[in-house]
Amino acid sequence: MRHSVVIGVLTAVVAIANLCVGQAANAAAPAAAGQAAGGWYVELPDSLRVCDNAPWRGGPSSAPSGAIVVPAGNNKGFDFGQTGKTYWFAPGIHDLGEGEYSQIFPGSGSVYIGAPGAVLDGKNTNRYAFSGDASNVRIAYLEIRNFGRGKDNNDEGVINHDAGSGWVMEYLYAHHNDGAAVFLGNANTIRHSCLKDNGQYGMSAYRKQVEGDWAIKDLVVHNNEIAGNNQDDWEAEIEGCGCTGGAKFWDVKGAKVTENYVHDNLSIGLWADTNNADFLFDRNWIEHNESIGLWYEISYNATITRNTFRRNGWVSGNENLGSPAPAIYISESGGDARLAHGTSGSPDLNINDNYFEDNFSGITVFENTNRFCNSNGNTSKSYCTPFVSPTVIPKPHDDDYLDPINATHPCYTSIKNEPYRTDCRWHSRNVKVFGNEFRFEKANVPCAGTYCGVQALYAQGDDNLPWMPYTVAEIQQNVMLTGGNSFHDNTYVGDWKFVKGWGEAISWNAWRSAPYNQEVGSTLNGVTEPPASSNALDADTATLEGSVGQWAAWYGSSVQRAAGAAHGGAYGLRIDVTEGGGWGVQLANWPGFTATPGVKQVSVWARQGTSGISTATLGVLWRDADQQLLRTDQVPLGGLSADWQEFTGQLTAPAGTASVSLEVRSAAGGAGDVLHLDDVVVADQRSVSAPRA
Incomplete structure (x- = not known):
């Protein structure tokens, strides 16, 4: 059953802060409309209301010179596969016939654009709209709807179904499709589009691993509205599948996710899951998603800056009282200088100069002791870290879920020795949280349990695999004290608590005192505290x-x-x-x-x-x-x-x-x-x- 929450009307709050490190050159520039001088949004800019602005209606009203005209009606059998051509969809509804696999296979270098009022309708009969391995395809100014056959489209994309490289998808209205409305491949761009009310995701980036190449590279996700996705409620359909949200990234190296309006998704807002690296999340407005606003999971090197997070996690926070439902969830992720950081601009995982208001909780940095390569606690079955070769763990069975632990893999045979002890697991380390404003008023949030309104640095798990060299106590020590995770120079307003260890709540003073020593230079409710004193004991x-x-x-x-x-x-x-x-x-x-x-x-x-x-x-x-x-x-x-x-x-x-x-x-x-x-x-x-x- 779909869960719902009452949406209260909250007053917009002006948030002012310094620009993030590395962006000082912009400090003297005038603030954009809807932004404070520090770069935070103080109100939702009109430019982010893509679905209301309907840019897909702005296509050419007549066929461009030399274009192939696609008439409205049944386009089954139309030759869409020519290379280097422009196809112009005339006004009206277009369909691809009754075949389940009737779809468009573009030609490389071709352009597919719609006139005002051009609609490509799958009629809940065709699975996919655009497929194939063509490269450098452009699709623009089209409404694309009703593709997919219910649950049959699970984990599949409707537009760019085969994750072709070099595709540009822009000025689209992709809605009420099953699975993901859009798949992304190498050097893909999705921009100025409304991805709304789709069955599983608004967009997803995934492809099967290729020998020697573990990632999709160089994505641009800019100025899209991503709303109301996961209409098919996949987490209820497949418990614990981790397969829903507004947008999902898997094995991506280098992504710019900028100026998107991500809201009211019936799950997580933005989710980077498994061996992603080098992400920039900048100037997004992430609001009222049922679960976590932004989840960065077993991934590396990101900068999350100048975003607005409001009212996320209200549903999942009340459904799962055993853990926080944060605006930002950093799970077995952090900074590692050995991996790419040209897009993010830092070998750390930086969360800076963002504005947070009335989310179920703030930022959680978490690590599961049992989540590492070749462990039955690794929910990304058959995957290992990028540092271990082969990346895909050899399996004695075809079924990933049957026996992921292989006794011949170095992450089993040699895991007690370096470099495997370090490189066979994902670490929550080098996470820097600074220059943010956190507001939380308990009366505004449907709070339940002990994790409402918290910041968290904690680890859990079991010492239950006799061959694993890690203990819960060691991982807790790394996350809290020795892993380079730091909160500092933040502004707090409201009823905040702080969580460490197994998940125990501690006070502001304890959080700032030895041995944790967090929040140097931060303020709570307008008061600048002196640095927390050192422990008298050594x-x-x-x-x-x-x-x-x-x-x-x-x-x-x-x-x-x-x-x-x-x-x-x-x-x-x-x-x-x-x-x-x-x-x-x-x-x-x-x-x-x-x-x-x-x-x-x-x-x-x-x-x-x-x-x-x-x-x-x-x-x-x-x-x-x-x-x-x-x-x-x-x-x-x-x-x-x-x-x-x-x-x-x-x-x-x-x-x-x-x-x-x-x-x-x-x-x-x-x-x-x-x-x-x-x-x-x-x-x-x-x-x-x-x-x-």
Whole structure:
């Protein structure tokens, strides 16, 4: 059943920002109509309303000199295959007869244009409109409708069905076709067209892999309106197919997606899925798509700049409460300098100078631990990264879904060794989010669950393949801390939350503090916060990633750095109780770490390794410059369970404080019981001002 949402009338908001890096030359130029000086749209420009403007009606009213006239009516058997010719479709409805495979096979270098009122109608009988391997074809000023036979056109294109190279498709009205209205091949352009209410996609770019050439190259998608697509509701037809949206790109290297109006699609707006690289998404208006606005998935090197994202993800966000439904979803994707970045202009994945308003959530950077070549967690079956040869994984069976893991492939036999350990998986790394404005007012959005109104850096998965070298803790560490992912110099207005790790929500202050250190130079509700203070503890004592730090056994216990104790990153602190009657651990660097007086935020993550330890206490000891104890504060760790929990306290270091030390003690548990600790923070508490009226 088709889902619907109530569309509220929202007031347009003026958004002002600096131009993105690399576009400074445009800063002094006057803003275009409907844009702020920074390049963001403040209202939908009339130039993007392609379907209302109906440019397909602007074709020549009489046949150009030398053109072959195609009369209205039944054009079955018409010779459309001559090379280097111009075909002019007379006003009226044209059809191709009753044959299922009756279609036009163009000649290379030929032009197919329509007069005002020329319509090519498939009558829900013909599968395809234009097919074949001709190159350098131009199709313009035509309304093309009703091609396809329902579900038979799944994953197939109506216009340029065989993804011919060098095609230019412009000033088209392609609507109510099954499958994709338009397929794109090498060096294709689709522009100034209305792609509306089609069964699966407005447009798609896909072709079978060619030996030594993994990509469609050099696409231009400019000034189209892409709306209302996925009328056949394919995700309901084939659960989890990942085969719907306004536009879908697969194996594309080099694409300029500019000044398109992508809205009200009954799925995802724009979706680049599997081994795409070098994309520019610039000045698009992406609004009210049922699911994610823009999804960049297991792909590389993109710049997403000067776009407007409004009210996306409202339906999917409420249907799947287990994950965010963001305006932009970066999934196992990022920057890699080894791949092309001439179109995107950067070896990173940059998201900058965009405007976001009342989407279900903002930007999600996510990585699935189990998604890599030759894994049964790789939903792009039979595909590997561009770095591994052969690109298509050899399969012992014809059915991709039967057994994608092949014991002879290097991503199985050698994956624990470099370069395969790195190059056999897709990574969410080198994602830079800066210079954007994010607005979210919970009252405007049909919120449900814990992921509404969030920014997210997180990873999930299972440590369930004995031969895989990756762990969830390692991948979480990469996404959150070591992979070069950075949010900075953004503007936030509204009720924002921040998500990390497995998907735990943390505060603005925690997001900006060690070990995450996000949002340097950003503001929340008009307040410029000073940079988040550093953790008083050294990195290893706080996170145990490099060593056990300063942790030491005190009494009735032993301590070790252990992968099984990791909350964030790959390692945490494991405390083993060695005898009954109580136990304790402490820091070995008496009198402790350097500290100053004032309000502090103290936090630690803890979980049971065994059920015997139900409660413990974190002691915080403040000493002066003479190493005299001024006071001991306590943060209770009560109600411990097998799940990670964060325990926090707002404490005030007394006047004269010069150092801080920690101890953890408990009377609970006996020999053989275990407690895990990780991500310990003692940092200055930053105040958060009240939201702006």
